[in-house]
Amino acid sequence: MRVAYLGLGIMGQAMATNLVKAGHEVTVWNRTPGKTVEGAAVAPTPAAAAQGAEVIWLCVSDTDAVHEVVFGPDGIERSLTEGMIIADSSTISPSATVKFAETLAAKGVKWVDAPMTGSKIGARDGTLVFIVGGDEAPVEALKPLFAAMGKKIFRMGETGKGQATKLAMNLQIAMIYEGFAEALTLATKLGVDTQQLVQLVEATMVRSGVVEYKAPFVLQRDFTPNFPLRLMHKDIRLTLEAAKEARVKLPGLETVEEVYEMATEDGHQDLDYAATLTLLEKWAGVQVKGKAA
Numbered sequence: 125m126r127v128a129y130l131g132l133g134i135m136g137q138a139m140a141t142n143l144v145k146a147g148h149e150v151t152v153w154n155r156t157p158g159k160t161v162e163g164a165a166v167a168p169t170p171a172a173a174a175q176g177a178e179v180i181w182l183c184v185s186d187t188d189a190v191h192e193v194v195f196g197p198d199g200i201e202r203s204l205t206e207g208m209i210i211a212d213s214s215t216i217s218p219s220a221t222v223k224f225a226e227t228l229a230a231k232g233v234k235w236v237d238a239p240m241t242g243s244k245i246g247a248r249d250g251t252l253v254f255i256v257g258g259d260e261a262p263v264e265a266l267k268p269l270f271a272a273m274g275k276k277i278f279r280m281g282e283t284g285k286g287q288a289t290k291l292a293m294n295l296q297i298a299m300i301y302e303g304f305a306e307a308l309t310l311a312t313k314l315g316v317d318t319q320q321l322v323q324l325v326e327a328t329m330v331r332s333g334v335v336e337y338k339a340p341f342v343l344q345r346d347f348t349p350n351f352p353l354r355l356m357h358k359d360i361r362l363t364l365e366a367a368k369e370a371r372v373k374l375p376g377l378e379t380v381e382e383v384y385e386m387a388t389e390d391g392h393q394d395l396d397y398a399a400t401l402t403l404l405e406k407w408a409g410v411q412v413k414g415k416a417a
């Protein structure tokens with residue numbers, strides 16, 4: 125398929141590379157020039173990249189960035205023609221997604237929200253899980269592209285439902301990790317061996333995929349970003365906004381947001397979100413250690 129790929133960050137670069145490898149005709153664009161993908165053409169603007177494309181795939185930071193790339197002065201809007209599909213893998217506001225889709229529906233353009241999970245390793249290995257919202261026909265048409273970049277897709281309903289589901293997923297990741305980090309901090313202060321605590325967690329119903337994934341990094345104090353704290357913080361804020369719009373109260377997540385706020389003030393925004401632990405440690409006056417540390 126002819127694909128315009130817009131946004132070559134950690135995720136987009138790897139995803140566009142996998143589209144090229146699968147034989148698709150890809151044209152890329154990135155806001156900061158110089159980022160390229162081997163085997164793909166490079167366009168000077170989003171509008172130029174979208175010319176003649178069947179699918180325009182977006183993977184940029186946030187809601188404002190998507191708005192800029194679609195409706196901004198060099199945005200794709202002017203290049204859109206009937207039958208084109210926009211697939212958005214950025215994690216952005218569900219309600220803004222619905223508005224963007226409605227604005228473009230008059231042009232006969234379909235919007236599929238396709239945020240993903242699997243972080244940078246999943247993007248590199250083509251094993252992402254896509255959480256999708258959109259009409260059945262465009263989602264079906266995108267299947268060869270999903271297959272090139274991921275291992276599974278979950279269609280959650282119409283446009284916007286992919287983003288809504290992604291927020292509900294990341295809410296759980298942030299809260300589960302916060303619980304783990306608080307438990308490690310308290311256990312350390314009380315003199316419990318944290319390596320043994322993790323073994324106990326894994327042998328009981330307390331276990332979780334989040335802890336299984338994060339524990340080895342945390343016990344070695346490796347906070348290099350798999351999922352940067354600034355992006356998890358953005359998702360937490362998006363979730364709280366969506367909750368406010370829907371008049372839903374999320375007291376746990378509101379408190380966790382404050383932890384991310386303070387971790388950002390401490391300069392940890394480009395580390396992995398697991399580094400929120402260091403704030404709890406600072407308050408408790410301890411440092412969590414595993415045997416390997």
Ligand code: NA7
Pocket residue numbers: 131132133134135136154155156183184185186188189190192193213214215216355
């Ligand atoms: P990164 O690595 O932070 O990359 C962000 C990308 O978004 C990067 O290409 C940026 O371009 C681009 N960007 C940011 N703001 C804008 C604006 N205003 N206009 C156009 N392009 C912009 O993020 P990831 O790849 O890890 O994640 C991308 C999304 O997937 C995000 O929503 C995650 O939550 C999930 P730059 O190179 O800085 O010029």
